[in-house]
Amino acid sequence: MDVRTICLGILTRADATGYEIKKRVEEGGYRPFVEASFGAIYPALNKLTKDRFVSVRAEAQEKRPDRKIYSITEAGRRAFVASLMKPLTEDRHRSPFAFAMLFADLLPEQHIAQMLDAYIAHTEQALAQLQQADAKPKSQREHFANGMSQAAYAATLEYLRSHRLNGETRTAEAAE
Amino acid sequence: MDVRTICLGILTRADATGYEIKKRVEEGGYRPFVEASFGAIYPALNKLTKDRFVSVRAEAQEKRPDRKIYSITEAGRRAFVASLMKPLTEDRHRSPFAFAMLFADLLPEQHIAQMLDAYIAHTEQALAQLQQADAKPKSQREHFANGMSQAAYAATLEYLRSHRLNGETRTAEAAE
DNA sequence: GTTTGCATGTAAACGGTTACATGATTGG
DNA sequence: CCAATCATGTAACCGTTTACATGCAAAC
Structure with missing residues (x-):
């Protein structure tokens, strides 16, 4: 599961910023079988925006970078389901x-x-x-x-x- | 575990060619928690040779590339043990x-x-x-x-x- | 007063995969 | 006749990690 797909998955549950996506991947039910770092998430979100699979709205903040809140689009939902439907790659367990x-x-x-x-x-x-x-x-x-x-x-x-x-x-x- | 370390590990058991290393990783006890492709193994063996962690002897073959049989050196053994001794990275289970x-x-x-x-x-x-x-x-x-x-x-x-x-x-x- | 949390992003480096090149032999 | 086995290697590409840059606020 590449980071783009992971982002789409998280966004099917609720809108989120890049920062929040990272947190959700770390907490709860996603771990231990997915991972994503900031350096992967932010570029992934930019690409998804370009592809129209997500939309962004910026929320201004004082003394901090704007919160960029991402929402999944209809096209994004379709792409996500399609990626789950095509034959999954094998589990990889590196120990x-x-x-x-x-x-x-x-x-x-x-x-x-x-x-x-x-x-x-x-x-x-x-x-x-x-x-x-x-x-x-x-x-x-x-x-x-x-x-x-x-x-x-x-x-x-x-x-x-x-x-x-x-x-x-x-x-x-x-x-x- | 990077491919270099995997090669060293296999070679502690017995001498082998790159091709045989691949086979041994796929079979038996190494799977499912390690993987290595040819494109990773051959360059790794070259680097290990340069670093004097393994030695090579070529065995001529007709109508086929020479078999290059690798043996681990004393320095290689030490390096291998050292890499097992330093804090291991976490398991990664991607599913x-x-x-x-x-x-x-x-x-x-x-x-x-x-x-x-x-x-x-x-x-x-x-x-x-x-x-x-x-x-x-x-x-x-x-x-x-x-x-x-x-x-x-x-x-x-x-x-x-x-x-x-x-x-x-x-x-x-x-x-x- | 230092660490943690919030918040985004870039760039270089890394390790690895995939595809390609080459080619005889054996087994189904 | 085609697929698999044996055998090595290169090169382009890929996704990701790591380190860096910036900086305030709140908690410990």
Whole structure:
């Protein structure tokens, strides 16, 4: 999902500025499977405006840049739906942690333990954020998508917790 | 994990040509959390050679380009371990499917069903591949990393299967 | 008094993908 | 007969990240 499509999606829910779009991507139900930085969002919004997929109205502010509030147009809605309808690209799950684990035999035992702790903590956080987002009233579909992510995170956590000590024990045995 | 690091990792296991590195990334335990294309691998190997992290020996072949067999050097091993030791970047899970599901209310019911079926089939395949890779003798660590991915996939599948019909029923009710 | 939040934008650099070029061999 | 496998490599292009520029106000 490129940033243009992400922007269109967010704008189907409500009008927003570039700044607000970033916030919405970070919070709630969009994370963890989409991302967008300012450097990508602002140019994307300009291109969408040129293409007439969104319209802008500026709101003057004192001592601050004007708020540029974007709304999706009918053409934008059609383009967005069209992009969801055409065959989706595959999920891409890049995990430096999992990759590192494959080579854990090259790493000090202590460091592996730290990495595991950090990863578990991080996954717990992500899960908590998803649960929080889920608490707010949502459409059934959003609930569904959120639940899918929660299921994956919860299973990962359970696996890590139950295999952590085992792994250490086995390594200790192997060291004898 | 950039392609250079991925190449180094593969080469810690065994010498390989660029072509073989690609194959090993696609098969077995590396998928689904790493990827690398030829257009990335060959330049990466050239850079690694320049940096003395790998060495090459060419094997002449008739009617085919020479096989260039790469070996990791001591310096390469150290660089690889160092890159695993420094703070890892976060996992990035980009899921066009999950994103599309968030906006499923904009899509025809039939199309959603198709997307779900395709995604379930795809996830089943990925899980099967992981289980297959796991059947071959592996180090404990590789088994651990593989198991983590399997747990996540299995949980996702279970979730999708158990919520699929519910989703359809609810939608049918909502349509009345 | 420093950090965070608000608010927009540009430009250079980066890493990677896609398509192309070349071409014999084997298997369906 | 066509597709896939083996085998390397280049070049154009793409989207994105990162760093920079600007600057007030409120909260801690």
